[in-house]
Structures are given as structure tokens and as C-alpha cells.
Amino acid sequence: MNQISQTSAGPGLVEEGAVRRFLRATEIDTRMLGMFGALILIWMGFQIYGIVYNGNGAFLTYRNLWNLSVQTSSIAVMATGMVLIIVTRHIDLSVGSVLGITAMLMGVFQVWVLPQYLGLGHPMIWVLTVLFGLAVGTLIGAFHGVLIAYLQIPSFIVTLGGLLVWRGAAWWVARGETISPVDANFALIGGGPYGSIGYWGTWFVALLGCVAVVLMLASGRRQRARFGFPLRPVWAEVFLAAISAALIVGAAFIANEYFWPVGIVKQYAAANNITIPEGGLNISHGFAIPVLIAAFVCIAMTFLATRTRFGRYVFAIGGNPEAAELAGINTKRMTMLIFALMGFLVGISATISSARLNSATNALGQFDELYVIAATVIGGTSLAGGMGTIYGAMLGAVVMQSLQSGMVLVGFDSAVQQMVVGGVLVVAVWLDTIYQRRVK
Incomplete structure (x- = not known):
């Protein structure tokens, strides 16, 4: 009877079971x-909106997707660090302002200070x-960590x-003046035609990435077998x-399908004595x-969080700070190191933001804390x-x-953009609350 009722319950139960087995x-x-x-x-919503109201879908184009990847890099890098901070039950509202003061000091350092000693255009300027x-x-992060961990300030x-102090300091460094242009080699870090690795370099990196994925899966399988964990x-x-x-x-293909602008191609061809063919170059x-850089940071931070003692301590502190301290973890030192x-x-x-802008302004990084x-x-x-x-943060x-x-x-006003971002943040926290209730 039981077997008949399960079969007659409909394909929905069987399908659900298959999906769960697949996910497990x-x-x-x-x-x-x-x-x-x-x-x-x-992505599909913005593409369809563009087609219906503007007559063209500009979102899902090689150009926009390439720009999207570059624009995401700065926020993604900071988000990897914010994971560890929030995991340990803290918050950092100052990242945007710290970015601003850091970028301004870097601008002053490379435009006003170093050329006096090394000379303009010296190859070591960008490194220093x-x-x-x-x-x-x-x-600055360590200073925040000391205040939080050792002085017990929330x-x-x-x-x-x-957020307030460093934003004011960013203006004070140059009295609101924009420092531009930055060192030419430094500007390459921000991307652009010359700040990219080109066709063959991209396919080489993609090949390395594919090989790395296979090696990581194989290594993980060996580790599971070694310690007796269930194998996939x-x-x-x-x-x-x-x-x-x-x-x-797919990412490599999209990156390679976005070509240099015609004007820059002509400059490059003229500088290198290249003849542009009839159909263009x-x-x-x-x-x-x-x-x-963002991809490397993601890999390094994932390794730090999942394969090191530091990462285990971070999640132990986040799970139960009191128990972690009783277990011998120096929670104060860990908090300082995390910040x-x-x-x-x-x-x-x-570095990425100021190089991409080719300048340093006191407004750089404004509202980045919200996005991070x-x-x-x-x-x-x-x-x-x-x-x-x-x-997940990436x-x-x-x-x-x-x-x-x-x-x-699609032409939304900046006010609408801020409203949408704020609404998305509230909805995300609400969904997290629901998830936590189900887990408990």
C-alpha cells in the first residue's frame, strides 16, 4: 500500500527526490x-528592458560584460575581507573612507613625492x-582592530x-584637489586596452584555470579518502x-571578443609601424x-579561510567567541589581525580604483561600504x-x-539607484534571517 501511494503521489515527489540526490x-x-x-x-531583465524601451539591448554585450568585470573588481576584493569580519560578528563601515584616504596618499606619494627623488616616469614609482x-x-585596519579588540569599543x-574621520582626512591631504595623472605604469593596474593581457595571454590563463580546477578536485578527493570522509x-x-x-x-571568450577602440588601434599601429588591413585591425x-587581481585574491582568501589554522580560528570565533577563547584562541589578537x-x-x-580613474580624488570610494x-x-x-x-561574496x-x-x-536616476541598492540590502538580510530560522 505504501509503495502504491508513493508511486501514485505523482512525478513531483520522484523529481524532487532526484534533485535532492543530485544536490547532495x-x-x-x-x-x-x-x-x-x-x-x-x-541580466535578462536589463537586456529585455533595453530592447523594449531603448530599441537596443546594451547589457549583454561583450563590451558591457567586460566593463562589468572590471567595475566589480574593487568591491569584490574588499568583500572577501568583509566575510571574515562579519563571520566574527563584527562590521566595518569605514572601508570606503579608508579607500579614499589610501588612494589620496598614494596619489600624493607618486605624483608629488617620488618624482623629486627618482625622477618622473621612473620604473620603480608604481612598485613603491x-x-x-x-x-x-x-x-589603518590594524589601528581599528586594536581599538576594537583591546579597548573593547564596538x-x-x-x-x-x-568613516567620518578618514573621509575628512582624504579631503585634508590635498585640500580637495584632484591629483592627476598618476604614473603611467601604475595606471595599467586599472585595466583598459594596455592594462589587459591580450588574446593569447587570456587563453593561457584560462588553460591554467581549467588545469587548476581539475587538480583541486583531485586533491580534495585524495584528502577525503585519506581521512575516511565520504567521497562524491x-x-x-x-x-x-x-x-x-x-x-x-566562457569568461575568456567574452574577454577576447571585446576589441580595442578604433582610435587606440590607430595610435598603436602608428607607434609600432603596423599597417591596418582593409577590414580593420x-x-x-x-x-x-x-x-x-580579484581572481587571485579570491583564491588566496579561500585558501586562507578553509585550509589554514587562521581560517579555522575565524569561524570558531564566529560560532562561539566564549568557547573559542576557552579553547585557547587569542581572540583579541585574531580580531586585530582580521581588521x-x-x-x-x-x-x-x-590601487585598482585610483589606477582605473587615472587620478586620486577625495570622493573615491564613497558609498563603497554599502556595496561591500x-x-x-x-x-x-x-x-x-x-x-x-x-x-559567495564575490x-x-x-x-x-x-x-x-x-x-x-537604462537611465535610472542616481536617487533611484540608491533606493534599489538599499532595498536589496534589506531584502538580503531578511532572507538571511529566514534561512537562519530554518537551520535552527
Whole structure:
């Protein structure tokens, strides 16, 4: 009787069981699936809106997708650090202002200071400037961490004060003056035709990425077998490898299908004595340098969070701070290090942002804290602490930037854009609350 009732209950139960078995075998995070679905809906929505109201769909074009990847890089880098901060039940409202002061100090350093000693256009200017910016960001982050960990001031108050203090300091450094242009080599970090790795470089990086995915899956399988953990079916491993490789190859194809503007091609051809053929000369951008930086940061932060003692301590503190301290974890030192790491990542984002703008302004990074926190929460990091993923935050950054870019393309007012971003943040926190209730 039982068997008959299960069969007659309809194909829905059988299908649901198959989907659950598939998700369990592949260990795909259902929240990430939902984010991918939301991202596709956002992309298709803006594309259809553009076709209906503007007569052309400008969103799903090689040019816009390439620009979207570059625009996302700065927020994505900071979002990886915000994951660790929120996991440990803290918050950082100052990242945008710290980015602003760091970018301004880097601008002063490379435009006003270093040329006096090294000479204009010296090849070491960009190297010293980047190191200086990373040091400034790290020191500011460590200072916040000391106030929070050792003086027991709530992170909300410390970073809210930092938001105001560092924004004012960014203006004070040059009295509101825009510092431009930055060093030519430094500007390449921001992307653009010369700040990309080109056609063959992109395919080489894509090949390395595909090989790395296969090696990571194989290494993970060996580790599971070594410690007696359940193994994924072979077909699930193959499926995950194929999907990952398809995404990498697709990204490489899109990057290579966006060509240099005609004017820059003519300048390049004239400078290198190249004759432009009858049909024109197509030179691929390929992956932009800031995108590669963001990808490297994602890999490094994922390794740090999941494969090191530091990462285990972070999630232990987020799960239960009191128990973590009783277990011998120096929670104060860890808190200081986490905020110092956040400052280091802000230094990277400041480098990307100012290089992309080819200048440093006191308004750089304004409202970035909103986008970073929203990207982190949308990516599945719980405000209750103890839960979050680096790749989820990266995907959340893509979602946030897609919303912003799409609204700009279709002509939404800036006021509407801010309203939408604020609404998305509230909805994301609401969904996280529902998820936490179901888990409990």
C-alpha cells in the first residue's frame, strides 16, 4: 500500500527526490544556485528592458560584460575581507573612507613625492606606490582592530567614526584637489586596452584555470579518502569540473571578443609601424589586470579561510567567541589581525580604483561600504556570525555591480539607484534571517 501511494503521489515527489540526490552528490550550495538564478534574471531583465524601451539591448554585450568585470573588481576584493569580519560578528563601515584616504596618499606619494627623488616616469614609482598603499591600508585596519579588540569599543562605533574621520582626512591631504595623472605604469593596474593581457595571454590563463580546477578536485578527493570522509561519485566530480571549465572558457571568450577602440588601434599601429588591413585591425582586450587581481585574491582568501589554522580560528570565533577563547584562541589578537587584513585588501582596492580613474580624488570610494556589506550578505555571509564563503561574496559583488551598471545603462536616476541598492540590502538580510530560522 505504501509503495502504491508513493508511486501514485505523482512525478513531483520522484523529481524532487532526484534533485535532492543530485544536490547532495555534487554538494552544490543551494543558496549559490539561487544567487546564480537571480543574477541571470537581472541580466535578462536589463537586456529585455533595453530592447523594449531603448530599441537596443546594451547589457549583454561583450563590451558591457567586460566593463562589468572590471567595475566589480574593487568591491569584490574588499568583500572577501568583509566575510571574515562579519563571520566574527563584527562590521566595518569605514572601508570606503579608508579607500579614499589610501588612494589620496598614494596619489600624493607618486605624483608629488617620488618624482623629486627618482625622477618622473621612473620604473620603480608604481612598485613603491603600491607597497606604500598596502602599508597604509594595513596600518589603518590594524589601528581599528586594536581599538576594537583591546579597548573593547564596538566595531560599529569604531568604524562609523572611521568613516567620518578618514573621509575628512582624504579631503585634508590635498585640500580637495584632484591629483592627476598618476604614473603611467601604475595606471595599467586599472585595466583598459594596455592594462589587459591580450588574446593569447587570456587563453593561457584560462588553460591554467581549467588545469587548476581539475587538480583541486583531485586533491580534495585524495584528502577525503585519506581521512575516511565520504567521497562524491565520480560523475559528480566530472560534472563539477566540466561546469567550472565551461565558466572559465566562457569568461575568456567574452574577454577576447571585446576589441580595442578604433582610435587606440590607430595610435598603436602608428607607434609600432603596423599597417591596418582593409577590414580593420581587431585587437582583443582579454582579461583585465584588475580582474586577474580579484581572481587571485579570491583564491588566496579561500585558501586562507578553509585550509589554514587562521581560517579555522575565524569561524570558531564566529560560532562561539566564549568557547573559542576557552579553547585557547587569542581572540583579541585574531580580531586585530582580521581588521589589519581588511585594511590590506582595502589597499589593493584603492590601487585598482585610483589606477582605473587615472587620478586620486577625495570622493573615491564613497558609498563603497554599502556595496561591500551588501555583496557580502547577499553572498550568504550571516550577520549572526559563523557562516560565510569567499566565493559567495564575490558572486554577491557581481550581483550588486550588475544592478548598478544595469540601472545606469537604462537611465535610472542616481536617487533611484540608491533606493534599489538599499532595498536589496534589506531584502538580503531578511532572507538571511529566514534561512537562519530554518537551520535552527
